[in-house]
Amino acid sequence: MKAAVVDRYGPPEVMQIREVPKPVPGPGEILVRITATTVNSGDARMRAARVPRGMKTMFRLAMGWNGPRKPVGGFEAAGVVEAVGAGVTKFKPGDRVTGSHGFKFGLHAEFALFAQTDALVATPAGLSDTDAVSVLFGGSTARYFFAAGGLKAGQKVLINGASGAVGVMAIQLAKRAGTQVTAVCSAANAEFVRELGADAVIAYDREDFAARPERYDIIMDNHGNAPFARVRHLLVPGGKFLQVIGDLGEMIAGKFTRQVVGSGKDSDMVSAAVYGELLDLTARGALRPVIDTVLPFTRIAEAHVRVDSGRKRGSVVVTLP
Numbered sequence: 001m002k003a004a005v006v007d008r009y010g011p012p013e014v015m016q017i018r019e020v021p022k023p024v025p026g027p028g029e030i031l032v033r034i035t036a037t038t039v040n041s042g043d044a045r046m047r048a049a050r051v052p053r054g055m056k057t058m059f060r061l062a063m064g065w066n067g068p069r070k071p072v073g074g075f076e077a078a079g080v081v082e083a084v085g086a087g088v089t090k091f092k093p094g095d096r097v098t099g100s101h102g103f104k105f106g107l108h109a110e111f112a113l114f115a116q117t118d119a120l121v122a123t124p125a126g127l128s129d130t131d132a133v134s135v136l137f138g139g140s141t142a143r144y145f146f147a148a149g150g151l152k153a154g155q156k157v158l159i160n161g162a163s164g165a166v167g168v169m170a171i172q173l174a175k176r177a178g179t180q181v182t183a184v185c186s187a188a189n190a191e192f193v194r195e196l197g198a199d200a201v202i203a204y205d206r207e208d209f210a211a212r213p214e215r216y217d218i219i220m221d222n223h224g225n226a227p228f229a230r231v232r233h234l235l236v237p238g239g240k241f242l243q244v245i246g247d248l249g250e251m252i253a254g255k256f257t258r259q260v261v262g263s264g265k266d267s268d269m270v271s272a273a274v275y276g277e278l279l280d281l282t283a284r285g286a287l288r289p290v291i292d293t294v295l296p297f298t299r300i301a302e303a304h305v306r307v308d309s310g311r312k313r314g315s316v317v318v319t320l321p
């Protein structure tokens with residue numbers, strides 16, 4: 001089968017589509033023929049070894065020094081069950097499925113194996129594979145941070161980096177929760193985030209939101225340029241700062257600050273229950289998938305170029321025949 005392989009960290013051109021052995025499902029395993037996958041901000045970070053300040057050595061020790069120890073990336077996918085191993089009762093060949101097996105990666109390929117216990121769920125009828133896969137990364141991240149930050153109806157929420165994969169889901173989930181949302185993005189995306197439900201928009205290229213008088217119950221930073229130290233004065237007493245991205249110093253400091261909510265365990269986000277909920281909302285039209293670009297698998301390097309721009313709206317999806 002074909003897979004997008006990265007031998008050494010670098011620009012999108014390091015990615016090569018190559019022939020690799022097709023996996024065979026063992027007991028309890030499900031072989032999925034992938035039809036749609038994403039190139040998300042995490043995939044682009046992995047390919048380039050591009051991590052926040054202070055994390056380079058830790059990243060390379062964990063993931064591989066000169067190149068990724070897992071050379072085929074890809075965090076989430078949708079597709080069709082091709083075959084199942086002994087003892088699999090959850091799915092049968094022909095079932096449409098969507099999911100992730102987290103940091104095992106390997107989903108930028110024609111086929112992948114999932115364990116029955118992985119976060120793999122049935123794709124709702126009527127929901128395309130492209131739409132299904134596009135909501136997982138941002139939706140599960142926003143959902144985790146909002147739950148950990150105690151988001152509740154009536155609150156005022158500011159979302160910095162509101163038009164990326166996490167931001168577009170955060171706006172919609174925060175509105176569903178009955179909050180008042182202020183979105184921070186470029187002026188070019190102002191109308192777009194309003195359409196998603198934002199009550200107010202602050203264009204970062206026209207104005208510094210941190211200099212305004214409004215106060216918030218929750219501030220979510222999806223871009224890394226609004227750390228707690230810069231925005232804490234905008235929080236009401238007891239308000240929460242959702243540190244979706246931060247450098248090593250900020251993350252360590254956050255652990256000692258009750259107002260800062262940091263990343264959770266993988267299982268908080270890569271979960272069948274969470275994915276099932278997100279797909280159900282999307283199938284019912286209650287959550288709008290936001291897809292920046294769809295490219296065929298043969299052009300996956302171009303998908304990485306788009307993600308590297310830092311300007312994508314929502315998700316970049318790659319499709320396989």
Ligand SMILES: NC(=O)c1ccc[n+]([C@@H]2O[C@H](COP(=O)([O-])OP(=O)(O)OC[C@H]3O[C@@H](n4cnc5c(N)ncnc54)[C@H](OP(=O)(O)O)[C@@H]3O)[C@@H](O)[C@H]2O)c1
Nearest residue numbers: 041141161163164165166185186189244245263310311312
């Ligand atoms: N902690 C976790 O568990 C976790 C989970 C998922 C993701 N993350 C991290 O969260 C971050 C966001 O992920 P993502 O997938 O949403 O990223 P993304 O889709 O690549 O974000 C792109 C968006 O960033 C916006 N942006 C660019 N410059 C900005 C600025 N100066 N101020 C505010 N917004 C700006 C852009 O909006 P404009 O075009 O309007 O500028 C664009 O829409 C990434 O760093 C990712 O690694 C962390």
